[in-house]
Amino acid sequence: MRTNLSERLLDLAVSVFMWGFRVLIVAVILIGTISTIQAGKYTSEQWIDFVVQGISQGSLYAMIALGYTMVYGILRMINFAHGDIFMTGAFGAYFLATWLNNTGFIDSNPLLGLLIPILFAMLVAAGIAMLVERIAYRPLRNAPRLVPLISAIGASFFLEYAFRGFFGPGVYAYPPINALDGEWQIFGIGIQKVQVVVAVSAAIMMAILYSIVMFTKVGKAMRAVSENKDTAALMGINVNSIIVSTFAIGAAMAGAAGVLNSLLFRQINFMIGFVPGIKAFTAAVLGGIGNIPGAMVGGLVLGIFESIGPSLFLEGLGIPRPYQLKDAIAYTMLVMILLFRPSGILGERLSTKKA
Amino acid sequence: MSMLNVENVHTFYGNIHALKGINLHIEQGEIVTLIGGNGAGKTTTLRTISGLLKPSEGNITLNGEDLIKYPAHEVVYKGVSMVPEGRGVFARMSVTENLEMGAYSQSDTGKLARNMERVFHLFPRLKERRAQLAGTLSGGEQQMLATGRALMAEPKLLLMDEPSMGLAPVLVELIFDIIQQINNEGVTILLVEQNALMALSIAHRGYVLQTGEIVLGDKAEQLRNDPTVQKAYLGIE
Ligand SMILES: Nc1ncnc2c1ncn2[C@@H]1O[C@H](COP(=O)(O)OP(=O)(O)OP(=O)(O)O)[C@@H](O)[C@H]1O
Ligand SMILES: [Mg+2]
Numbered sequence: 001m002r003t004n005l006s007e008r009l010l011d012l013a014v015s016v017f018m019w020g021f022r023v024l025i026v027a028v029i030l031i032g033t034i035s036t037i038q039a040g041k042y043t044s045e046q047w048i049d050f051v052v053q054g055i056s057q058g059s060l061y062a063m064i065a066l067g068y069t070m071v072y073g074i075l076r077m078i079n080f081a082h083g084d085i086f087m088t089g090a091f092g093a094y095f096l097a098t099w100l101n102n103t104g105f106i107d108s109n110p111l112l113g114l115l116i117p118i119l120f121a122m123l124v125a126a127g128i129a130m131l132v133e134r135i136a137y138r139p140l141r142n143a144p145r146l147v148p149l150i151s152a153i154g155a156s157f158f159l160e161y162a163f164r165g166f167f168g169p170g171v172y173a174y175p176p177i178n179a180l181d182g183e184w185q186i187f188g189i190g191i192q193k194v195q196v197v198v199a200v201s202a203a204i205m206m207a208i209l210y211s212i213v214m215f216t217k218v219g220k221a222m223r224a225v226s227e228n229k230d231t232a233a234l235m236g237i238n239v240n241s242i243i244v245s246t247f248a249i250g251a252a253m254a255g256a257a258g259v260l261n262s263l264l265f266r267q268i269n270f271m272i273g274f275v276p277g278i279k280a281f282t283a284a285v286l287g288g289i290g291n292i293p294g295a296m297v298g299g300l301v302l303g304i305f306e307s308i309g310p311s312l313f314l315e316g317l318g319i320p321r322p323y324q325l326k327d328a329i330a331y332t333m334l335v336m337i338l339l340f341r342p343s344g345i346l347g348e349r350l351s352t353k354k355a
Numbered sequence: 356m357s358m359l360n361v362e363n364v365h366t367f368y369g370n371i372h373a374l375k376g377i378n379l380h381i382e383q384g385e386i387v388t389l390i391g392g393n394g395a396g397k398t399t400t401l402r403t404i405s406g407l408l409k410p411s412e413g414n415i416t417l418n419g420e421d422l423i424k425y426p427a428h429e430v431v432y433k434g435v436s437m438v439p440e441g442r443g444v445f446a447r448m449s450v451t452e453n454l455e456m457g458a459y460s461q462s463d464t465g466k467l468a469r470n471m472e473r474v475f476h477l478f479p480r481l482k483e484r485r486a487q488l489a490g491t492l493s494g495g496e497q498q499m500l501a502t503g504r505a506l507m508a509e510p511k512l513l514l515m516d517e518p519s520m521g522l523a524p525v526l527v528e529l530i531f532d533i534i535q536q537i538n539n540e541g542v543t544i545l546l547v548e549q550n551a552l553m554a555l556s557i558a559h560r561g562y563v564l565q566t567g568e569i570v571l572g573d574k575a576e577q578l579r580n581d582p583t584v585q586k587a588y589l590g591i592e
């Protein structure tokens with residue numbers, strides 16, 4: 001009876017605390033937003049800029065998040081090396097694009113100068129991901145769940161430091177595509193061309209991926225394997241080769257994102273996969289891990305929140321350099337999702353997922 | 356030569372010795388039933404034949420060809436399909452998609468359409484529900500779907516694991532009618548059942564499995580009249 005009472009008191013205390021936390025977050029957002037808007041420091045053009053930036057950054061998170069979510073859907077495993085797969089794609093594209101640039105190909109042929117490195121990055125990333133799966137994950141398929149997770153972290157470090165070993169710790173600059181300089185006027189608003197190209201390319205690639213998963217034989221087999229491997233095998237589906245395809249397709253998306261990221265930020269080095277990897281993981285959890293549309297929505301939501309958040313609700317609170325807290329917004333969102341809605345925006349509850 | 360020959364098969368789960376030297380055979384065109392209580396090893400037997408489990412000892416041949424050397428996803432191509440215990444429909448896929456997965460081993464799309472029509476003819480209910488997610492179907496409909504899905508591969512031998520489990524008596528009748536109908540169309544059937552009375556009423560022959568061993572094997576009629584079977588499985592004292 002007494003333990004019952006103290007347990008109940010503890011439960012009560014926890015839920016009071018959790019509610020307090022929610023109220024606090026909502027209050028921070030509301031108060032910050034109201035005082036920012038009252039201060040009127042930003043013009044509506046600037047707000048639109050923030051949103052556009054958020055969309056192009058968010059669509060990259062979305063592309064990377066797809067790989068996390070698809071692998072999770074099929075193996076119930078977080079592939080922590082996925083961010084580094086993004087990095088390998090960017091590196092592959094960098095070398096090819098630099099060479100193409102030196103021959104003058106990119107200037108004379110900007111569209112192909114963009115597409116060819118993207119395709120190459122997709123191949124490089126898919127190839128490396130397939131090797132990682134074969135070497136670091138497949139032998140551990142039936143091990144307890146923590147074991148492949150540790151192996152994934154090892155694979156992540158391995159890729160980072162192998163690339164550092166080969167290419168050094170320095171920063172490489174992705175060759176500029178001059179045709180992407182400047183702005184387009186869209187509905188009377190000036191938007192940087194590169195941001196439009198990034199967002200549109202990402203949207204096209206995600207539409208292709210979604211169609212593959214929904215309508216092709218491989219895609220349907222992926223969904224079958226993610227529901228039940230034994231039953232899928234009874235259908236004649238080679239489960240191993242479907243798992244490999246899943247890694248390859250997710251990695252190809254990350255590799256392409258690596259190129260688009262290079263267009264936006266130009267800089268490439270062995271660690272560029274780390275932060276986007278964690279952000280994309282956050283996006284995947286936000287959308288409901290295992291859920292493909294969820295990863296896309298989660299990426300966009302995270303990108304937009306990160307982009308407008310600092311100015312919208314942090315600056316109004318009088319925080320001196322709010323933009324530096326951009327990452328804190330992402331991680332706060334991750335913690336909040338895990339605490340208050342572990343199923344994500346579109347997902348089912350994690351805890352009821354079959355282990 | 357029998358269609359399916361299972362000889363002295365031993366299967367383990369880790370240290371658990373689930374099948375202790377099983378022998379059975381199935382002739383072309385038969386319905387053979389495997390009856391036994393909970394944990395007797397019925398599911399294990401089917402999973403071993405379909406390649407999901409590998410026996411530590413023994414032989415399994417289909418029309419004389421060794422089956423054990425094939426992984427589960429290749430056994431389907433040899434003409435063996437399975438309706439798993441608990442149906443195992445792909446809940447988040449539509450009825451049509453489930454049937455398409457059943458035909459995964461078929462490359463001829465014209466055949467796929469014909470086979471789907473045949474399944475819809477056997478189970479008109481599935482046709483009405485074709486666009487619905489399988490997870491939203493009733494238990495009986497899911498059993499129909501699992502059965503139809505297995506037929507999509509045009510099996511020579513169909514393994515069925517407790518198709519009557521959890522179904523209302525009317526539906527059990529329906530499913531057993533369909534099993535006979537499928538058999539009349541030339542499909543050989545190995546039917547695992549706890550509902551021994553029903554199973555023995557449609558089967559040609561039967562085996563009784565007890566803690567991993569076949570203790571009886573005979574014509575269905577003989578088994579129905581066997582006092583030990585009557586007592587243990589038919590509830591007749
Ligand atoms: N995955 C497993 N791991 C360990 N032991 C298992 C496993 N599956 C089955 N067993 C054991 O193997 C034996 C045979 O199980 P099996 O599932 O084949 O029985 P069954 O005849 O199909 O029973 P039921 O009528 O309940 O379906 C049982 O003792 C069971 O506990
Ligand atoms: Mg069973």
